[in-house]
Amino acid sequence: MTTSAENRDQQNVVVIGAGIAGLMAAAAVAPHVDHVTLVEQDDLHHAPLVPRRRVPQGAHVHALLDSGRGVLDRLLPGFIEDAVAAGSLSLAVRSRWRSFDGHRWALPHDTGPVILSQSRVHLEFLIRQRVIALTNVQIKCAKVYGLVEGQGVRLTGVQIATDSNALSQLPASWVIDASGRAGQTTKWLHDLGYDSLSETVASPDVRYASMILDRADTDNAPCAWLQLAQAPTTRGLVLAPIEGGRWIATITDRFGAAVPKTAEAFLQALMGDFDPKYRQICEDIAPIGDVSRFHIGTVRLRDFESARLPSGFLPIGDAVATFNPLHAQGMSVAALQAEALGDVFADNSRRDGQILQDTYLSQALAISRNAWQIGRAVDMSYPNFQADADPDARRQALALGAAFAAATVRPDMARQVDRTLHMLDPFSALTEPLATAG
Numbered sequence: 001m002t003t004s005a006e007n008r009d010q011q012n013v014v015v016i017g018a019g020i021a022g023l024m025a026a027a028a029v030a031p032h033v034d035h036v037t038l039v040e041q042d043d044l045h046h047a048p049l050v051p052r053r054r055v056p057q058g059a060h061v062h063a064l065l066d067s068g069r070g071v072l073d074r075l076l077p078g079f080i081e082d083a084v085a086a087g088s089l090s091l092a093v094r095s096r097w098r099s100f101d102g103h104r105w106a107l108p109h110d111t112g113p114v115i116l117s118q119s120r121v122h123l124e125f126l127i128r129q130r131v132i133a134l135t136n137v138q139i140k141c142a143k144v145y146g147l148v149e150g151q152g153v154r155l156t157g158v159q160i161a162t163d164s165n166a167l168s169q170l171p172a173s174w175v176i177d178a179s180g181r182a183g184q185t186t187k188w189l190h191d192l193g194y195d196s197l198s199e200t201v202a203s204p205d206v207r208y209a210s211m212i213l214d215r216a217d218t219d220n221a222p223c224a225w226l227q228l229a230q231a232p233t234t235r236g237l238v239l240a241p242i243e244g245g246r247w248i249a250t251i252t253d254r255f256g257a258a259v260p261k262t263a264e265a266f267l268q269a270l271m272g273d274f275d276p277k278y279r280q281i282c283e284d285i286a287p288i289g290d291v292s293r294f295h296i297g298t299v300r301l302r303d304f305e306s307a308r309l310p311s312g313f314l315p316i317g318d319a320v321a322t323f324n325p326l327h328a329q330g331m332s333v334a335a336l337q338a339e340a341l342g343d344v345f346a347d348n349s350r351r352d353g354q355i356l357q358d359t360y361l362s363q364a365l366a367i368s369r370n371a372w373q374i375g376r377a378v379d380m381s382y383p384n385f386q387a388d389a390d391p392d393a394r395r396q397a398l399a400l401g402a403a404f405a406a407a408t409v410r411p412d413m414a415r416q417v418d419r420t421l422h423m424l425d426p427f428s429a430l431t432e433p434l435a436t437a438g
Helices: 020-032 066-075 079-085 120-132 185-191 263-272 276-282 330-346 353-379 393-407 411-421 427-437
Strands: 012-016 035-040 062-064 089-092 097-099 114-118 137-141 143-149 155-161 167-171 174-177 199-203 206-214 224-227 236-242 246-254 287-296 299-302 313-315
Touching: 012 020, 012 155, 020 035, 020 066, 020 120, 020 137, 020 174, 020 330, 062 066, 062 120, 062 330, 066 079, 066 114, 066 330, 079 089, 079 114, 079 120, 089 236, 114 120, 114 236, 120 137, 143 185, 155 174, 199 353, 206 263, 224 276, 236 276, 246 263, 263 276, 263 287, 299 353, 313 353, 330 353, 353 393, 353 427, 393 411, 393 427, 411 427
Parallel strands: 012 035, 012 174, 035 137, 097 224, 174 313
Antiparallel strands: 062 114, 089 114, 143 155, 155 167, 199 299, 206 246, 206 287, 224 236, 236 246
């Protein structure tokens, strides 16, 4: 693999957004280009371990699935070991990431996947420290106002403004859009004369409330405890250990049902609305801080693959698709896309614009569609769930339900279900063991 400046044309990459998706994208392409500039509107030097204003979902449970965990360790070698040393917890699914099926706690046993558990802000901070240590990466505090297009529909940079509000252009050979759920992707493209993007939309309608609790015990190997809602019930709870000897507790509900607004109401629900195991764990521990709440009504999947786009434009993460947060897919989807982006940049035969862009977009959309199918199949168990029509949706929902049922009695299916949910295998892998057994 050729990475030296002597053997390639000058390549400057601008990444819009220095959240987790943007940081992973920067880590992925940095070995293959001359310079990477992350443009971030938030001042990351001020209170770096406080949830950012422009990431309102950051105060809630953020589990990194096994696929994302593996990508991080490949992009930033030794990251998982360093993260655990800094307080993150590696929790094996089913044995230390325990789940309640509405009747009983599933028996602990390992199926392979491992979750990295910590607060969102802690994970982002650890990734950011590793990425900014790369010699050709910098973060610039500024707001992006638009894309800059040169001759031949090729992007030549982005238009930005710093605190002075004076507009300027930041040159780029490639622009990676990691602007997130609330980014201005469609506006930027529209301003250059490009048609609206085709979107598939669904309405999971999820509300959640979270609190940090003191984990005042001496258990050196704590478990996470999940009582996820299963239709027809809508209320669920996740209690996960995080850095600093703390718990993060997140109560979720759906389709218009309210979640607690005050600490008193939150603790009352925690102790009384769920399995008694939670009372046993939390009875004598103290809350830290206030209740944080968030609502996601709709999610969407953008079809960048068939859209007319400026050359040099590469969307990633929530700029491509947003997901029901109950399925914990967002960060790991972004990680898989970042790895795909790095692989495409590493292949010198694809360094010319259109081939590189088309190859990456095909892979990025495949990753997002796989996660979208999994989430939609789970959500379709609720009659209130609404989504754009898809002829495969019902079949996929039935296949997932059959796999879940088989997993309760067949260890091989439990392993395959977990590998699929963690995006280590494609959704289609669930149907193969069932067909063999049939």
